[in-house]
Amino acid sequence: MKMLRWVWICSLLMVVLLAPAAGHALENGLARTPPMGWNSWNKYACKGINEGVVRETADAMASNGMKDAGYQYVIIDDCWQTGRDAEGNIVVDKEKFPNGIKAVADYVHSKGLKFGIYTDAGTETCGGRPGSLGHEYQDARQYAEWGVDYLKEDWCHTVPGQNSEASYTVMRDALKASGRPILFSICEWGSTKPWLWAGPIGNMWRATGDIQDCWDCKKSWGGNGVTQILDLMDGIESYAGPGHWNDPDMLEVGNGGMTTTENRAHFSMWALFSAPLLAGNDIEHMSADTKEILLNKEVIAIDQDALGQQGRRVKKDGDLEIWSKQLADGGRAVALLNRSAAAANISVKWTDIGYPNTLSASVRDLWAKKDVGQKTGGYSAEVPSHGVVMIKVMP
Known part of the structure; x- marks a missing residue:
């Protein structure tokens, strides 16, 4: 329970800090x-x-x-x-x-x-x-x-x-x-x-x-x-x-x-x-x-997520990139993006997207339209050239 409360507090702070000014x-x-x-x-x-x-x-x-x-x-x-x-x-x-x-x-x-x-x-x-x-x-x-x-x-x-x-x-x-x-x-x-x-x-x-x-x-x-x-x-x-x-x-x-x-x-x-x-x-x-x-x-x-927060690039290694977007339900949308000319394995750590690495989270592949299980610490996937693996991560 303490871990979940910590995640929620951190998520709320990110919303406040990253939100555009009122008015x-x-x-x-x-x-x-x-x-x-x-x-x-x-x-x-x-x-x-x-x-x-x-x-x-x-x-x-x-x-x-x-x-x-x-x-x-x-x-x-x-x-x-x-x-x-x-x-x-x-x-x-x-x-x-x-x-x-x-x-x-x-x-x-x-x-x-x-x-x-x-x-x-x-x-x-x-x-x-x-x-x-x-x-x-x-x-x-x-x-x-x-x-x-x-x-x-x-x-x-x-x-x-x-x-x-x-x-x-x-x-x-x-x-x-x-x-x-x-x-x-x-x-x-x-x-x-x-x-x-x-x-x-x-x-x-x-x-x-x-x-x-x-x-x-x-x-x-x-x-x-x-x-x-x-x-x-x-x-x-x-x-x-x-x-x-x-x-x-x-x-x-x-x-x-x-x-x-x-x-x-x-x-x-x-x-x-x-x-x-x-x-x-x-x-x-x-x-x-x-x-x-x-x-x-x-x-x-x-x-169309109700929070309305634009995603951002959180990691870049040459032509391999990780982008993340915070969602209204506390989850994250994550894009593992391969801009290179060859397929490559891309790994995201939970700390890259604002979670502790000790967190266990469910991961869903949004193009395969399937759950890929509970993951602790991060997630890796093979990404085609000029392609993306898009996932939703939910604590």
Whole structure:
């Protein structure tokens, strides 16, 4: 009993010490756990997105198990708009969305899902469509009338001297004035360290540059692959929590650039980060392997844990790493991550994750979906190249 009491006291102290300061979260009642859903960009970008794709995606999400697993938002990214009318109102691309955005939002809502849309803090979006600069309140009212539940605001085509914190504060206030609860996603790519200022402004903020569909992009053609994003997320975990999340960008699972093993590691690490889980693939026609990854409810539960603590890297030995996330029930989610080109054995000691080595704890493998028994002092596993063994450790 003394040992269990010691573990509980230590766990409580870690929660207090690592929790973000009170009052640093946007108080709109949204995103108490990381948002889950689908965003159009990674698969369809500008040319491929249209009303049919959005409706088919909503149909698939409602029927293929994703909705039951917690996925809620169907989000249209860039290129749904063409210009502004004489009164300055945003004009919808009628070729892509002949029935307008409200009809699409109503259809998504009819499936028991939520609807999201995209804008930009500059004069134009990244795709060259009209941005919201100078039209924030007007656009927010329009989004509310359409039934928008989620807004992503990008950071392209800004004007000289434009301040990110001030710009996103204007849109936050505009969304509040609209009278509709709208989750606010800030997307300035981590360029002005938003984790330092965005907590009271947005429900989530991009902490990194855009993700690319590769494991290690620096070794292939450049950009932010999974491994680059892992390193960018390490060290900013104290700024995330219920209602305000570090966002490592949308998922690339199922888009073809990575192996099943790499995709499984990608999804595991996003869950360990308490990251928004926004699928970016064709969910209507996804493979069995992709579906198995996106619908792993035990891994999703790690992401959605009520404590809302972002995981952190606790040990690194070359390309072999251990990441740990404290959970609301006193347990730990642990990722044994192998970034190397060959399979390797990775061992975690209980002292690495905040427990005494004398502790006996149950261990469950979240991808094998099986208990591996009571372990004292630590746990070891063979981890494939570019892969992960993800476990839950429970005293």
